Amino acid sequence: MNSKTIAYGILRAVAIIIGVLGLLWFLYKIQSVLIYIAFASVISLMGRPLVLFLKKKLKFKNSLAVITTLLIVIGLFLSIFMLFVPIISEQGQLIGEIDINKLGDDINRFNQEVSAYFKIEKLNFVELIKQTDLMQFFDLKAIPNAINSFLSGFGAVLIGLFSVLFISFFLLKDSLLLENSLLVLAKKEDENRFMRAFTKIKDLLSRYFVGLLLQIIILFILYTILLLIFGVHNAIAVALIAAICNLIPYVGPLFGGVFVIILAITSNLGFDFQTVILPKITYILIGYLIIQLIDNFLNQPLIFGNSVKSHPLEIFLAILIFGLLFGIGGLIVAVPFYTAIKVIAKEFLSEYKIVKTLTKDL
Structure with a gap:
């Protein structure tokens, strides 16, 4: 084996390693897009039986069946979200009406009763809270940053939801879209x-x-x-x-x-x-x-x-x-x-x- 062959083999191996590392870096950078595609794929797989039912049994056109399916999915998620809205509102109201002294007395009494019933040492909830540094979450200086983080996160969620629904629409409309996209990775035979x-x-x-x-x-x-x-x-x-x-x-x-x-x-x-x-x-x-x-x-x-x-x-x-x-x-x-x-x-x-x-x- 001459030096040219060895050099070519080394260069080829280095090129393959660089290519693999470049591909992994690229996939890491677009991981959010891959997550959108994954969620859209799950929605399309779950919605596929409904699309087929609408097309075969109710004689819907393909696009209408896909839109109807996505509307049902959106309605399902909205229903779940709306289920929590009044609960969060109620909890917020209850928190505002909490009597701190009464709550403390209830917790202490519960602590004493549990300790007495199971014959264990009484837990000190105040010391436990101090040890876990829970008070750091109540730093007023962090509130503006928390609000900014929430707003930016909310915007990202909206973009993600739109992306997932957009991708899901085309995956449901063209059932072979994903297959044809991945087919480029397969050999002809x-x-x-x-x-x-x-x-x-x-x-x-x-x-x-x-x-x-x-x-x-x-x-x-x-x-x-x-x-x-x-x-x-x-x-x-x-x-x-x-x-x-x-x-x-x-x-x-x-x-x-x-x-x-x-x-x-x-x-x-x-x-x-x-x-x-x-x-x-x-x-x-x-x-x-x-x-x-x-x-x-x-x-x-x-x-x-x-x-x-x-x-x-x-x-x-x-x-x-x-x-x-x-x-x-x-x-x-x-x-x-x-x-x-x-x-x-x-x-x-x-x-x-x-x-x-x-x-x-x-």
């Missing part, structure tokens, strides 16, 4: 397999996201019934937050349960701990656990098993691995990414035995 894989992924993920939406609706209804029975304030909003927490597998229900218990305690802070608060918390916790069992043994197997055609053990291991690698975000995207990997493996690596075993139901 692999285009047919690439299209089959992408169509299969789109179909499976569409069913998965629709099933996920159905799961949240079912949990929302069950949580609302539970919280209304035990008189938790703002039961509908609390139930919605707890249901949305279930988007994060395994960890989300834990966060939702803690949130529900905290709200249940604050809703009954002035009552006796042993005769009122503890029994109510116990019943709410039992009801919450029963709902989680219903979700784990009925909802999730139907959604994960039938929509993405994967064994529950596969799903569990995929979620566990993605969670360890990428944290909370990995838990959320584990199922869609694992499904995409399985479909691609079936199309391009079907000669391997392990791939045949894992993808036999696809």
Whole structure:
């Protein structure tokens, strides 16, 4: 091997490294655009069955079906937002009417009753607040900066919402737009397999996201019934937050349960701990656990098993691995990414035995 060949190989390797680093830098700089595309893709996958229904059953034209679907999506999000507006307003009014001395007495009494019932050392909430440096959040000098940050963040949210809806419209209108855009990355001889894989992924993920939406609706209804029975304030909003927490597998229900218990305690802070608060918390916790069992043994197997055609053990291991690698975000995207990997493996690596075993139901 002569010196020219070695030099050419070195230059080629350096050029490849620089190209990869440049691509990663470019993707990092446009990460917000990639997030918009990801959200738009999810909306298009969830809205796809509705678009097909409007076109086939109600004979809507393509553009009208897409616009109707997006209006329904916008209406859904607006309904959720409007659900919280009166609650935030009510909480603001309640905060303004709080008697600080009475609140302090209620907290101290609750602290004493809990300590006496469980026979533990009394917690000093004042010292706890000092240790966590919570007072730094009440620095009046920081208020102008907080207002500016809020206004700039609100503008960014508006731009993001418009971008997501704009991209979603064209993804729903032209179902092959994303496939054709990504087809440039495939070799000529692999285009047919690439299209089959992408169509299969789109179909499976569409069913998965629709099933996920159905799961949240079912949990929302069950949580609302539970919280209304035990008189938790703002039961509908609390139930919605707890249901949305279930988007994060395994960890989300834990966060939702803690949130529900905290709200249940604050809703009954002035009552006796042993005769009122503890029994109510116990019943709410039992009801919450029963709902989680219903979700784990009925909802999730139907959604994960039938929509993405994967064994529950596969799903569990995929979620566990993605969670360890990428944290909370990995838990959320584990199922869609694992499904995409399985479909691609079936199309391009079907000669391997392990791939045949894992993808036999696809």
